[in-house]
Amino acid sequence: MENNNNISNKKDSDHKRDHLLKIYLTEGEKATIKKMAKMVGISCSAFGRAILMDSEYKKELLDILKVRYEVNKIGANLNQMAKVANQSGQVPKAKLIKNMHRNILTQLNRI
Structure with a gap:
């Protein structure tokens, strides 16, 4: 039972978003990303993750x-x-x- 708790805790910490990925954009690129995220009603972070990580969501x-x-x-x-x-x-x-x-x-x- 103790192992199950450790696994679930590890799983929770694996899903915590505490790593920053820094990218450089032009002012126009930044504005476009913000506009697109706003158009679909999500944050820029969620938008970036969706585009980069989830091909089904991306489509x-x-x-x-x-x-x-x-x-x-x-x-x-x-x-x-x-x-x-x-x-x-x-x-x-x-x-x-x-x-x-x-x-x-x-x-x-x-x-």
Whole structure:
């Protein structure tokens, strides 16, 4: 029984994150990493571990980032369409388009 306790304690200490890995980044690289971590709702440390260590999570994370990127592109297009609609007096349709974009982003944030 005593051995089991030692094993579990060792296992706990093996999983403690007390080692620092220092890397050098440009200001742009640092900003990109922070932005990507924020986009998926995790810390920069968790993001780095996920990208470097977990290939399955990495694929899911990259898929989410790709979807968010595409939705943001769609949003930019919708904003351009809304601007034209506002200028032409078709405001109700423009508001509908903006609401649809906002709803899509809300759903993506839940993933």
